Amino acid sequence: MSSVFTAFCFIKTVSGNDKFLTGTAVYRVTNDENEFRELTYKGFTGNSETLIIDFEKNSIVLMIGRYVYHQNSEYLSLIQTIPLSSPQHDSTCAPEDLPLAFPLLLYTAPAITNSYKFNDTIGRQSFMLSKKLYNPVTDQKAIESDVIVSYTNANGRYDSLKESLKKSVISAVGRLKLTSNSKIPHIISSEIEWSYAANDLKSSNKPSIKSKELNTQLDLIEEHTSSDKPLATNLKDLADQI
Structure with missing residues (x-):
């Protein structure tokens, strides 16, 4: 099951060798003001078919990777990188140059039973997903990972979701909301799909594709x-x- 993060990032530090790149980067948290968060990334470059492209400090890069939020820190194991701009002699990139776009998170996990909530004041419904993750950046295993998913139910699109939470595996994609005061990541969902956990377990027993x-x-x-x-x-x- 996946936890895939996509965001425009400003590279603060970069190091490594001919096999991997690692360092720290910041991304823009909100469109309203210059608020940024820092994450630690790592991407392997030893494979000739890799999608991790070399980049340098103070450049702006579109990063796609497996995301882990643990003990108030963020980590990203890179799947793909697309450099957008690099520092020039006459001008230097800065975090403020990042595009005004929220980071996206695609998160697939079992739903927590009885986590459904409805807020009359703001007209949004929500529930929680939970799973254990492995952090390839630090080699930490079995990291508890909870995510709150909120959504609007226009035209009754998700009427059956509330009753399906008990035995469902859910995929939610949307804007990632995480601030300095956040204790848990929050997905403002734009799309939700679900299937019963029993069906998901059966599918995991299929032979690998040749x-x-x-x-x-x-x-x-x-x-x-x-x-x-x-x-x-x-x-x-x-x-x-x-």
Whole structure:
């Protein structure tokens, strides 16, 4: 199950060798003012097929990675990096140059039973997801990870979600809300999908996909993508593949 984070980051420090990059970066917390949070990242570059591209201190990079929030610190094991701008002789990048965009988090985990809440004042509903994570940056194991997911139920879109929390695995994608006062990450969700945990356990017993079969599947995806009617995206299936 995945916890994938995407954000524009300003690189504060960078070090490493020919196999990996590591360091610290900051991202913009809010669009209203210059408020930033720092995270520690690590990405391996030894593989010839890696998507981790070299970057330098004081540059701005789009980072995608597996996210862990633990003891008021944030960590990111990089999946992909896309450098956007680098410091020049006549000008230097700064955190204030980061695009005005909230970080996104795709989070898949079992729902906590009886965690459903409805706030009449703001018209938002919420529930909590929980799982244990591994931090590839620090090698810490079994880190308790809880996330609050809030959402609006326009047109009764999620009417059945409340009753499905007891035995469901849920994928939520949305804006990540985390400030200096936060004790737990909060996802302001734009999309939620769920499936029963029993079905999820069965799917984990499927044999691994062989290379030839995978190539065939990719060919089919390409054919469907180029057709007039694209396939609908299933967030749960997407999260399991990351």
